[in-house]
Amino acid sequence: MMRLERLRADHADALLEFERENRAYFARSVPDRGDAYFAGFASRHRALLAEQDAGLCHFHVLVDERGDLAGRVNLVDVEEGAAELGYRIGERAAGRGVATAAVEDMCRLAATEYGLSVLIAVTTLDNPASRTVLARNGFTVVENIGIDGRPGVRLRRRLGPLRPDRT
Incomplete structure (x- = not known):
């Protein structure tokens, strides 16, 4: 069973x-983070925790039954009841419904724990x-966009009561 954990300082090495x-x-489907991301990871991790403490973002890691990181699911740019959803599921967990379940869990947390009413994703x-x-998680396309020179879409989901077929 996978579970979302709020990002903590002690997640740094595993992350x-x-x-x-x-x-x-990841680079096959999203822009690569670049070497600087890895070289400055410790300082970046501390900065993310500071943003989270300030209520600007909500960062989570997805942990499998053995305690290993399987992914991450984040809410960034929290403002006026809305946030942008981002997620990365590792290759070992891909293709098994893990991402769908993790996003569903995050939608629930966004509404119940963080008081959000709208999520955006790209x-x-x-x-x-x-x-x-x-x-599968109720996001609908609201706009065609470019993402680092690639065609993409912006999607939106209003949060509220869960649909009867989604428990």
Whole structure:
């Protein structure tokens, strides 16, 4: 059983290893973070925790039954009841419904724990898996956009009571 945990200082080493291990995998569908991201990871991690403490973002890691990181799911740019959803699921957990379940859990947390009413997400058109995860979780396309020179879409989901078929 996978579970979301709010990002903490003691997640730093495991999160850095997760990002390194999945760097090439992620780069196939999203822009690479670049070498500077990895070189300055410790300071970046501390900065993320400060943003979280200020209520600007809500960062989470997805942990599997063994306690290993399987992904991350974040809410950024929290403002006026809305936030942008972002997520990365590692290659070992891909294709098993993990992303769909993690996004569903985050939508629930966003509404119940963080008091949000709207989530926004963006993805490239050449990432059909991400578009499927978002569609399964009630996100709908609101705008065509460019993401680092690639065609993409912005999606939106209003949060509220869960649909009867989603428990």
